[in-house]
Amino acid sequence: VGYAGGLRPELVPGEIILTDGAFNDTAVARLYGYDYDIIHSSKDLTNEIESMITSAEIPYKRGIHWTTDAGYRETWGQVMDYRDKGALCVEMEGVGLFTIANYRKCVATGIYVVSDVYSENDWKLGWEGNDIKRAVGAVIDMIIESIR
Template sequence: MRQPTFPLFPDKHTHSAAPDPAEHAAWVRSIHGHGASLGGLDGVAMVYQPRLLQHALHRYRPRVLEGWVRGQLLIVQHDGRTLGICGGFGIGAPAAVLVLEQLVALAITRVITVGTAATLQPDMVPGDTAVCNAALRDEGVSHHYLPPGRSAIPSSDLTQHLVAALRAAGVPFRLGDGWSTDAPYRETVPEITRYRTDGILTADMEAAGVFAAAAHRAIDAAAAFAIADSLLDRRPRQTQPLTFTSLCALLSAALDALSASVRASAGAHHAH
């Protein structure tokens, strides 16, 4: 019997989809007016932890846009730029990419995803941070957007701005590859052993899907993680204060990086 492929329909990434994210934009305009757009935003940071979204509400004193995308969209002024922080839409690549598609349909061209991850390296501990240089595609979403392949790659430009922002803020971090999976309770010992040996830093649920959808839509995406626990040294779940502190630092750096990316892009445009 022939083994099924994944996705079940071969080469589906080459075909047009029937649902179009433009439908979402049209729905938003039907509610908020013909000119409704997020084109005035210079980028969006996507967050997954409810506590980090609450931090953003208190720290940045944003304007809240209700009903524009799934979850909450906060509009903040940061470093002379207008940016978004989006959260409250759930976890995992399907939830993240649904929101990414809605943001792109409303004219967003830069996204940085900020969340927690487990580490696969013995010298990383809760509270450490990582910037994702590539994500193993062990989730389902990316395979509907890109040809078969091992990894999804972020925007090198936006990732460099994120690295520069973290360095400028004095936040220690590691730059390396991650492993994105849909099944956090099925991360097996052989996989962990193999990926640890390969030098994979983190395990998360969203990055590969976000990178793939961003590449498909020709926008820039990057990702940063705060380490919450370890896949090598399993212990009962416990609160890790340093993880939340690192998430807040990563969110600030993500906003800095989005602002810097816009300035660099404008400078390059004027130079030409």
């Protein structure tokens, strides 16, 4: 569970993204022999989390995202390129997590709460309201309920 910047103008801070994997814009995956454009999350675990989110009636979007290891250095051209490829959000750890899980034959997925949204005309920051706090709380409560 982490925070990510939204790449699509229809997203709003506090939205939840369940990821199928990430576009790899890092050096980490290559260090472990995973020189792929997309590093996927664990499909079975992602499906299981989707079932939990649906049962908890938590609104979410599911798709792919972008991981970069150069936070706040994204260019507008990169944003448009990854958006055009289907990326919903951007963050810095997903590819590393999924790479190590694949390498160690473990499972991993990601749930991201949109903290801000970057678009052509605006940068919507979400830290002042309660939407992010509510979304994180809903996800954490869902996880805790699932292990009871």
